[in-house]
Amino acid sequence: MTAAVLLRGVVLSGTGGVWRVRALDGTERDASLRGRLKQESKFEKLAVGDDVDITEDARGGAWSITGIHPRRTQLARRTPGGGRGERIVVANVDQVVIVFSVAKPEPHVRMIDRFLVIAEGNELPARLVLNKVDLVEDAAPIDALAADYERAGYPVHRTSVKRPAGLDELRAVLVNRTSALTGPSGVGKSSLINALYPGLNLRVGEISESVNKGRHTTVGAVLVPLPGGGYVVDTPGLREVGMWGLPSEELDHCFPEFRPMLGECRFQDCRHLSEPECAVRAGVARGGVSSERYDSYVKLRAELEESEKRY
Numbered sequence: 001m002t003a004a005v006l007l008r009g010v011v012l013s014g015t016g017g018v019w020r021v022r023a024l025d026g027t028e029r030d031a032s033l034r035g036r037l038k039q040e041s042k043f044e045k046l047a048v049g050d051d052v053d054i055t056e057d058a059r060g061g062a063w064s065i066t067g068i069h070p071r072r073t074q075l076a077r078r079t080p081g082g083g084r085g086e087r088i089v090v091a092n093v094d095q096v097v098i099v100f101s102v103a104k105p106e107p108h109v110r111m112i113d114r115f116l117v118i119a120e121g122n123e124l125p126a127r128l129v130l131n132k133v134d135l136v137e138d139a140a141p142i143d144a145l146a147a148d149y150e151r152a153g154y155p156v157h158r159t160s161v162k163r164p165a166g167l168d169e170l171r172a173v174l175v176n177r178t179s180a181l182t183g184p185s186g187v188g189k190s191s192l193i194n195a196l197y198p199g200l201n202l203r204v205g206e207i208s209e210s211v212n213k214g215r216h217t218t219v220g221a222v223l224v225p226l227p228g229g230g231y232v233v234d235t236p237g238l239r240e241v242g243m244w245g246l247p248s249e250e251l252d253h254c255f256p257e258f259r260p261m262l263g264e265c266r267f268q269d270c271r272h273l274s275e276p277e278c279a280v281r282a283g284v285a286r287g288g289v290s291s292e293r294y295d296s297y298v299k300l301r302a303e304l305e306e307s308e309k310r311y
C-alpha cells in the first residue's frame with residue numbers, strides 16, 4: 001500500500017462541491033468534500049481563504065479536502081436579529097483595503113464609513129487608499145479628508161496610477177497578507193492592481209464574475225495570488241457582507257475614535273444622538289471627533305435601528 005499524498009493549501013474559490021485549492025508550492029488543483037467528511041459540521045462551513053489539507057485518492061487523480069486548519073479571522077454575514085447563524089464569505093482575511101478616488105468619481109464619505117464599519121464589525125484592520133491624486137491640483141481637501149481618517153486611526157495611502165505615486169508603499173502593505181480589496185466602481189482598483197503587479201494582468205472586479213459565470217449558486221469571493229506572496233480577494237465579499245445583522249448598539253464600537261469616550265456618557269445605553277451629557281457629542285464639539293464621521297454614525301445608526309424593527 002502506498003502512503004496517501006497530503007498537501008497543505010489555501011482555498012482560492014468555489015462555493016459548493018468543488019473547491020480550487022492552491023498548494024504551498026503554488027500548484028493548483030480542484031478538490032472536493034466527499035462522503036463522511038461532508039456530513040461533519042465543521043466542513044459545512046468551508047470557505048474561500050481556508051487553510052486546508054488535501055489528499056489524493058487511492059486510485060490517483062482525484063483530490064479530497066481532508067482537513068481544515070483553525071481560522072485566524074473571518075469576514076462573515078450575520079443572521080438578522082442577532083441569531084447565531086452566519087455565513088463565512090472569506091476566511092483568513094488580514095486586512096480590508098478600501099479604495100476611493102479623490103475625483104472622477106468624487107469620494108463619498110458616508111460610503112467610506114460604511115465600508116470601515118463592515119471591517120470593524122468583523123474585527124479586521126482596515127486602510128484607506130485615495131487614488132487618482134494626479135487629478136487634483138489643490139491638495140488641501142485631500143489632506144483634510146485624509147486627516148479625518150488618520151485621526152480615527154486608519155492608515156491612508158495617496159496614490160496615482162497615472163503619475164505614478166504611492167505605489168511602492170501600497171505594494172509593501174499587501175505582501176504576504178490576504179487583503180480584501182473593495183471600493184466603488186471606477187475608482188481604479190483594477191488599474192492599481194495592474195500597476196502594482198504588471199505581470200498579473202488580472203482584472204480584479206471581473207474575476208469573480210467570470211469564474212462564476214453560468215452557475216446558479218451564490219457568487220462567491222475569489223482569492224488572487226500575488227507575485228511575491230500574499231493574496232487579494234475581490235469582493236462581492238464586502239458588499240455582500242453589508243452591515244446586515246450588526247446590532248445597532250454595537251455600532252459605536254465600530255468607530256475606533258469613539259471608543260475612549262464610550263464609558264463616559266451619562267447613560268450606559270447612550271445612543272449618542274440627543275441624550276444629555278453624551279461624551280461622544282462632547283468629543284465632536286471639542287473637535288476630537290470629526291463631524292463628518294459623527295454624521296455617518298447617525299445615519300448608519302438610523303439605518304440599523306430601522307432594519308431591526310423588521311425582525
Ligand SMILES: Nc1nc2c(ncn2[C@@H]2O[C@H](COP(=O)(O)OP(=O)(O)OP(=O)(O)O)[C@@H](O)[C@H]2O)c(=O)[nH]1
Nearest residue numbers: 131132160161162184185186187188189190191205
Ligand atoms: N487620472 C487617473 N485615472 C485613473 C487612475 N487610476 C485609474 N484611472 C482610470 O479610472 C478608470 C476606472 O479604473 P478601473 O481600474 O477600471 O476602476 P475599478 O475600480 O476597477 O472599477 P470597477 O472594476 O468597475 O469596480 C479608468 O479609466 C482608469 O484609467 C489614476 O490614478 N489617475
Ligand SMILES: [Mg+2]
Nearest residue numbers: 189190204205
Ligand atoms: Mg475593476
Ligand SMILES: [Zn+2]
Nearest residue numbers: 265270272278
Ligand atoms: Zn453618548
